Amino acid sequence: MKALLASLLLSAAAFAQSPSAQPGPAIITFNRADAAHCKVALAGGKPLLETTYDGTTVAIGMPQNRGNGDFSVFVSVYRVAEGTVKVVPKSFAAVYSDPGHTRFPFFDMGAELEMAARARALAEGQSGAGEQLDMGVLNHASHPPSGAATTIGSSGIPSDTQMPAVLSPAIFLHPATLKQGAGVSGFVFFRKPKKAKVEITPTGMLDQIDIPVNGVVFRF
Numbered sequence: 001m002k003a004l005l006a007s008l009l010l011s012a013a014a015f016a017q018s019p020s021a022q023p024g025p026a027i028i029t030f031n032r033a034d035a036a037h038c039k040v041a042l043a044g045g046k047p048l049l050e051t052t053y054d055g056t057t058v059a060i061g062m063p064q065n066r067g068n069g070d071f072s073v074f075v076s077v078y079r080v081a082e083g084t085v086k087v088v089p090k091s092f093a094a095v096y097s098d099p100g101h102t103r104f105p106f107f108d109m110g111a112e113l114e115m116a117a118r119a120r121a122l123a124e125g126q127s128g129a130g131e132q133l134d135m136g137v138l139n140h141a142s143h144p145p146s147g148a149a150t151t152i153g154s155s156g157i158p159s160d161t162q163m164p165a166v167l168s169p170a171i172f173l174h175p176a177t178l179k180q181g182a183g184v185s186g187f188v189f190f191r192k193p194k195k196a197k198v199e200i201t202p203t204g205m206l207d208q209i210d211i212p213v214n215g216v217v218f219r220f
Helices: 002-009 109-124
Strands: 026-029 038-043 046-053 056-061 064-067 070-079 085-087 093-096 103-107 176-178 183-191 206-213 216-219
Touching: 038 056, 046 216, 056 206, 056 216, 070 085, 070 176, 070 206, 085 206, 176 183
Parallel strands: 026 216
Antiparallel strands: 038 046, 046 056, 056 070, 064 070, 070 183, 085 176, 093 103, 093 206, 103 183, 206 216
16 A cells, blocks of 8 residues: 555655645644654554544555455544543445545444354354355454444553454444544445446555544545
């Protein structure tokens, strides 16, 4: 991912953070030069890009190309200030690195795994609908949330991150309403639109990720 990799490697003259002036939602773009609001944090030894704006901290890990047009991204959202914010994963989106800048919408991989588990349980005549489905070792640090808001560190990054060997619905980012001092984290998936003709190569990467939170788009 050129934009995110550049954020990790390059710096520029510092500037004051401000939302974009274009019509529509305010857009806060990650920039390493704005050290007061943007930084690279570490969780489980893995780098996360982190932006704080208007009392909310959003951090993401580097996207992983999962094949078949799927990308997974670890996302953490933490409410620093008073008031509440809503986290709605289905509003997240990404842009692929092709010349047409194909937009990849959020895909509810957690729901798909749950349905697959139920189908397998029915086929086997068992009641283990909630069992974990092996998806291979992830190259991210992850914090399996319960789906409800949880209190995490002031940086917005859970302190007990770990490397999961499997993916299950429990480790995906779920919708949540966050009050001051609370956060939620987990994996989100983006999938190539069915009608898109863009070819996803094994080394293909996302160029942009948008995380809307309460009318503000955190762009990485």
